[in-house]
Amino acid sequence: xxxxxxxxxxxxxxxxxxxxxxxxxxxxxxxxxxxxxxxxxxxxxxxxxxxxxxxxxxxxxxxxxxxxxxxxxxxxxxxxxxxxxxxxxxxxxxxxxxxxxxxxxxxxxxxxxxxxxxxxxxxxxxxxxxxx
Numbered sequence: 001x002x003x004x005x006x007x008x009x010x011x012x013x014x015x016x017x018x019x020x021x022x023x024x025x026x027x028x029x030x031x032x033x034x035x036x037x038x039x040x041x042x043x044x045x046x047x048x049x050x051x052x053x054x055x056x057x058x059x060x061x062x063x064x065x066x067x068x069x070x071x072x073x074x075x076x077x078x079x080x081x082x083x084x085x086x087x088x089x090x091x092x093x094x095x096x097x098x099x100x101x102x103x104x105x106x107x108x109x110x111x112x113x114x115x116x117x118x119x120x121x122x123x124x125x126x127x128x129x130x131x132x
Contacts, residue, residue: 010122010125014119017118018068018125020115021112021116024112025064026060028060029057030061031057032053033058039053039057040053063077067119067124070128071128073120073124078120080116081113081120087109088113093106
């Protein structure tokens with residue numbers, strides 16, 4: 001594992017990555033966690049069982065809060081990797097294949113997946129309660 005020559009730059013870069021991941025998952029997870037009917041309908045529209053919508057939202061919110069405060073960073077990020085991989089496999093890839101090209105949603109979700117994997121691998125960065 002290669003470290004930057006400036007440890008504080010690395011720590012703050014990981015903090016920035018952590019904050020962006022948290023913002024994305026809270027933005028998408030809170031509505032699913034709060035409005036169960038809407039979340040269920042959305043998941044049914046994707047061809048998935050409706051009960052997965054609220055459960056996914058609740059898990060996204062819990063994992064995001066853990067990442068935000070900097071505890072259980074490794075496991076919380078891998079939970080989010082699983083969620084975003086599911087979104088890629090069930091929503092984004094089928095849509096991209098039907099359109100015959102990469103689409104913005106697929107590109108975005110692949111970047112989110114990579115961000116979660118990097119955060120899990122390298123730690124939470126600055127201002128985390130539980131440093132690696």
